[in-house]
Amino acid sequence: MRYRIVIPVLNQLHFTRQCVENLLAHGTPPEAILVIDNGSSDDTPAWLASMPQLPSVRNPVNLGCGGAWTQGALLSGEADWVVLLNNDIVSGHAFVPAMLDAADRFGLDVVSCAMVERELDYPLETFTAEFVAEMRDVLRRGWFHGVCFAVRRPVFERIGFPDTDRLLFGREDSEFLWRCRRHDVPVGTVGAALLHHFGSITQDAIRRETGVRKFGDHRYFYARIGLNWWGRQRAKFARKAQTRRWVHEERAAHGRTLHMVHAGGGWEHR
Incomplete structure (x- = not known):
């Protein structure tokens, strides 16, 4: 199997169903998808x-994003690539094969696709067709985002799996990126692949339910990767x-970028 798509979920069934149906509609085989249910109550x-x-695993407790990513990677041992994907996305084409083809072309072992966020x-x-035609040769080397990133299997063998430390809440992708760079x-x-991200749906729901404004501790994250205050500022x-x-x-x-936000009828480039 060339790839396995691992999708951690916690409630938000509307987005999970929409994401899976979108993948299937663009030719993804059901057996190439693995949904990790982190203790949903809906x-x-x-x-x-x-x-x-549709392969799936139900956890009795919420293992967090890093825990579900690692669980999915361990259960995808036959796949050359493990694609770690949020459930609050859709795409206008078969973005996973396009993303992996571009990774092969550019010699990447971890790869993300371009992204539009917020209002669809x-x-x-x-x-999507116009964007990919214009941006297919554009590359941001040295960076990927946590909404969707694919990891070639030998990378896990070399540097380990995503960190399962729950205190990293929301920064598991940044910690993994730091390890990759190191x-x-x-x-x-x-730019050869594009998805639309509705924007941290699960985290926003948890904020509303719990009243927590900000997850995790950035100082803890920087301490984990060995940066003091001056190191943080330089980074x-x-x-x-x-x-x-x-x-x-x-x-x-090109008149556009690999990371855009669409809100209020306007475009923001990031």
Whole structure:
């Protein structure tokens, strides 16, 4: 099997069903999808039980994103690539094969696709075709995002699986990216594939239910990767400067970027 798509979920059945149906509609075989139910209390378990052709695992407790990613990766031992995917996405094409083809072309071992976030009030299929035709050769080397990233199997053998530390809440992808950079794993985000991300649906629901405004502790994350206060400031400055360069170069050459936000009828480039 070339790839297995691992989708951790916690409630939000509408988005899970929409994501899975979108993948199937664009040719993804059901057996290439693995849904990890992190203890949902809505109708998610019943829906998964009604889909026997769709592989799934139900955890009695919420293992967190990192725990579910690692669980899915361990259960996908036959796949060359493990694609770690949020459930609050849709796409206008078969984005996973397109993303992996681009990774092979650019020599990447971890890869993300381009992304539009927030409001889906534009013609997705038409926009996607135009975007990919224009941006297929664009690459942001050295960065991937946590909404969707694919990992070539040998990377896990080399640097380990995503961190299962629950105190990293929301920063598991950043910790994994840091490890990739430290060990010179080639990573990047490509314009040859595009998805639409509705935007942290599960985390927003948890915030509303619990009243928690911010998850995790950024100081704990930076301590885990060995950065003191000055190291954090240098890392933030370097990241923001690099992002500004990417945005400037992509907009100048193509009029769009690999990370856009669509809200209120306008576009923001990130």
